[in-house]
Amino acid sequence: MSLTVSLADRINALEESATLGMTKKARELAALGHKVISLSVGEPDFKTPKYICDAAKKAIDDGFHGYSPVAGYPDLRKAIADKLKRDNNVEWNPENIVVSTGAKHTLANVIATLVNPGEEVLIFAPYWVSYSEMVKLAEGTSVIVEGAFDNNFKVTPEQFEAAITPKTKLVMFASPNNPTGSVYTEAELRAIGAIVAKHPNVFIMADEIYEYINFTEEGHFSIGSIPEIKNQVITVNGVAKGHAMTGWRIGFMAAAKWIAEGVEKLQGQVTSGTNSIAQKAAVVAFNGPLDEAYKMKEAYDRRRKLVVGLLREITGFKVNMPDGAFYAFPDISYYFGKSDGTTLIKDSDDFSMWLLEGSFVATVAGSSFGAPNCIRISTAAADEQLVEACERIKNAVATLK
Ligand code: PMP
Ligand code: GLU
Numbered sequence: 001m002s003l004t005v006s007l008a009d010r011i012n013a014l015e016e017s018a019t020l021g022m023t024k025k026a027r028e029l030a031a032l033g034h035k036v037i038s039l040s041v042g043e044p045d046f047k048t049p050k051y052i053c054d055a056a057k058k059a060i061d062d063g064f065h066g067y068s069p070v071a072g073y074p075d076l077r078k079a080i081a082d083k084l085k086r087d088n089n090v091e092w093n094p095e096n097i098v099v100s101t102g103a104k105h106t107l108a109n110v111i112a113t114l115v116n117p118g119e120e121v122l123i124f125a126p127y128w129v130s131y132s133e134m135v136k137l138a139e140g141t142s143v144i145v146e147g148a149f150d151n152n153f154k155v156t157p158e159q160f161e162a163a164i165t166p167k168t169k170l171v172m173f174a175s176p177n178n179p180t181g182s183v184y185t186e187a188e189l190r191a192i193g194a195i196v197a198k199h200p201n202v203f204i205m206a207d208e209i210y211e212y213i214n215f216t217e218e219g220h221f222s223i224g225s226i227p228e229i230k231n232q233v234i235t236v237n238g239v240a241k242g243h244a245m246t247g248w249r250i251g252f253m254a255a256a257k258w259i260a261e262g263v264e265k266l267q268g269q270v271t272s273g274t275n276s277i278a279q280k281a282a283v284v285a286f287n288g289p290l291d292e293a294y295k296m297k298e299a300y301d302r303r304r305k306l307v308v309g310l311l312r313e314i315t316g317f318k319v320n321m322p323d324g325a326f327y328a329f330p331d332i333s334y335y336f337g338k339s340d341g342t343t344l345i346k347d348s349d350d351f352s353m354w355l356l357e358g359s360f361v362a363t364v365a366g367s368s369f370g371a372p373n374c375i376r377i378s379t380a381a382a383d384e385q386l387v388e389a390c391e392r393i394k395n396a397v398a399t400l401k
Contacts, residue, residue: 010136010137013136014133014136014137015133015368017129017130017133018129018364018365018367018368018369019040019041019042019129019364019368020041022040022041022352022356022362022363022364022365023038023040023041023362025356025362026038026040026356026362029356029357029360034360035360036356036360036361036362037360037361037362037381037385037388037389037392038362038381039361039362039363039377039378039379039381039385039386039389040362040363040364040376040378041378042178042241042325042326042327042376042378042380043240043246043378043380044241044244044246044296044326044380045380045381045382046244046296046299047244048243048244048245048248048281049243049244049285049292051284052243052245052281052284052285053281055280055281055283055284056277056278056280056281058280059276059277059279059280059281060277062280064276064277064279064280065276066276067272067273067276068272068273068274068276068279069273070264070267070268070272070273071097071098071099071260071264071267071273072097072098072099072252072273072274072279073099073273073276073279073280073283074094075283076099076279076280076282076283076286077094077095077097077099078094079282079283079286079287080094080097080099080252080254080286081093081094081096081097081254082286082287083286083287083288084222084224084235084254086288087211087220088208088211088220088222088224088225088235089222089225090222090224090225090235090254091230092254092255095257095260096254096255096256096257096260097252097253097254097260098252098253098260098263098264098267099250099251099252099273099274099279099282100250100251100252100253100263100267100271100274101249101250101251101271101274101275102238102240102249102250102251103207103209103236103237103238103240103251103252104130104251105249105251105271105274106236106238106251106252106253106263107130107131107134107172107205107207107236107251108130108134108137109253109263109266109267110205110234110236110253110255110259110263111134111135111137111138111140111170111205112134112137112138112266113259113262113263113266114169114170114203114259114262115135115138115139115140115169115170116139116140116169117138117139117140118139118140118141118167119140119141119167119168119169119170120140120141120142120143120165120167120168120169121135121140121141121142121143121168121169121170121171121172122143122145122160122163122164122168122170122171122172123135123142123143123144123145123171123172123173123370124145124147124154124155124160124171124172124173125144125145125146125147125155125369125370125371126146126147126153126177126179126180126329126366126369126370126371126374127144127172127173127174127369127370128174128178128179128207128369129364129368129369131172132144132370140169140170141167143163143165143168144370145159145160145163146159146370147159147180147182149318149320149331152180152182152320152323153177153180153182153320153329153371154182154184154188155173157188157191157192157194157195160192160195161195164195164199164202168199168201168202169201169202169203170202170203170204170205171196171202171203171204171205172204172205172207173205173206173207174207174208174209174210175189175206175207175208175210175324176210176211176213176214176220176322176323176324176325177210177324177325178209178210178325178327179327179329179364179366179369179371179374179376180320180322180327180329180371181304181320181322181323181324181325181326181327181328181329182320182322182323182324183214183216183220183323183324184221185216185218185221186218186221189221189223189226190226192204192223193223193226193228193229196229196232196233197228197229197232200232202232203232203233203234203259204223204229204232204233204234205234205236206222206223206224206233206234206235206236207236207237208220208222208235208236208237209236209237209238209240209241209242209251210241210242210324210325210326211237211242212241212242212290212293212294212296212297213241213242213296213297213300213324213325213326214297214323214324215297215300215301215304215322215323215324216323216324222235223235224254230256231256233255234253234254234255234259235253235254235255236251236252236253237251237252238250238251238252239251239282239285239286241325241326242290242293242296243285243292243293244292244296245278245281245282245285248275248278248281248282249274249275249278250274250275250278250279250281250282300325300326300379300380302383303326303379303380303381303383303386304321304322304326304328304379305321306379306383306386306387307328307377307379307386307390308320308321308322308328310386310387310390310391310394311328311330311377311390311393313394314330314390314393314394314397315334315397315398316332316334316335316397317330317331317332317334318330318331318334319331326378326379326380327376327377327378327379328376328377328379329366329371329374329375329376329377330374330375330377331373331374332348332351332373332374332375332397333348333373333374335351335397335400336351336373338400338401339400339401340354340358340396340399340400340401341399341401343358345400347365347367347372348365348366348367348372348373348374348375349365349367351365351375352364352365352375353365354396355375355392355393355396358396359392359393359395359396360392361389361392361393361396363375363376363377364376377389
């Protein structure tokens with residue numbers, strides 16, 4: 001008898017995460033003995049600072065072994081409220097904050113909480129891979145607004161305003177950005193804020209996960225600090241990038257109480273409060289000091305200059321200098337239609353796979369980020385690895401005719 005059941009339509013329609021998919025493939029090739037340089041996943045290559053690890057050990061010894069409150073321990077929500085005031089000029093009380101299992105979970109929670117089927121979510125492209133898929137899961141409609149290469153891949157306020165329709169519910173973007181590393185200036189964010197102020201039913205999800213990895217003189221500006229739109233902004237952040245804590249899985253959102261309550265209700269039915277030990281470690285991370293975060297930032301700063309310098313030497317590569325995060329995002333479309341005699345490179349997916357299988361350098365194709373002419377290269381790796389990877393890429397593309 002043939003099987004007539006299948007996965008739910010929502011899962012069949014979902015794309016696999018390209019960042020995690022390429023990383024899995026890189027691991028498989030490494031397990032076969034190949035010398036793979038994995039620049040696919042965006043993850044600090046640093047260890048979590050010791051004072052944060054010590055807090056986790058203490059939490060175990062102190063007996064924090066049970067369920068935590070769904071929205072997070074009170075001291076953690078207080079530490080986040082203090083951090084938002086200290087770093088971001090964003091003022092919310094602890095009850096406006098919900099802690100979740102990573103910023104990824106937070107983003108999915110907020111989308112599921114706010115977006116009705118058919119409502120539009122404006123996504124500034126290039127965007128992080130999971131945004132559009134999360135909207136799909138919520139049965140919302142993604143409307144992609146593309147930032148131009150010549151504007152550092154940033155969407156202009158005019159483009160944003162033109163994309164708003166009566167169905168627009170949410171707009172989402174990350175600054176500093178993954179995959180481009182671009183940073184929206186205070187002036188640009190104020191201009192975007194002024195447009196949102198004219199549309200009281202439109203909300204902004206400000207993904208600030210790369211806040212501490214910002215190389216601009218101006219530094220980070222939080223759109224949630226603009227008083228006129230305070231109730232329309234959902235500020236999302238976490239510990240993964242700035243504190244090198246990707247595996248601890250702590251993220252949060254801060255927003256108007258009705259939104260926070262909605263997210264808490266959802267979380268109460270689906271995951272409960274996140275890991276108790278990680279929460280106690282996060283209290284220490286959010287309370288500072290930030291010396292370790294600044295040291296890591298210096299390393300990322302050095303590496304972006306190193307990698308962009310090397311990539312710009314490669315024929316046909318067009319590369320912006322990222323202002324934040326830890327990615328280089330070259331336009332490699334010069335090579336589309338070219339072949340090494342065996343493999344024809346039609347698009348960025350072909351290019352990225354060809355690079356992995358032939359030169360053992362793992363990157364991620366720009367197509368999954370809404371930028372099909374580019375590939376993403378993580379610069380969160382040792383300098384020697386980055387130099388070696390750029391060398392391999394240069395040698396590989398020299399064979400394409
Ligand atoms: N937003 C962006 C832009 C990211 O790059 C990532 C990847 N870490 C996340 C959110 C999710 O972060 P977390 O590891 O806290 O889930
Ligand atoms: N945010 C990282 C990246 O873009 C981690 C992987 C993921 O969760 O997608 O590579």
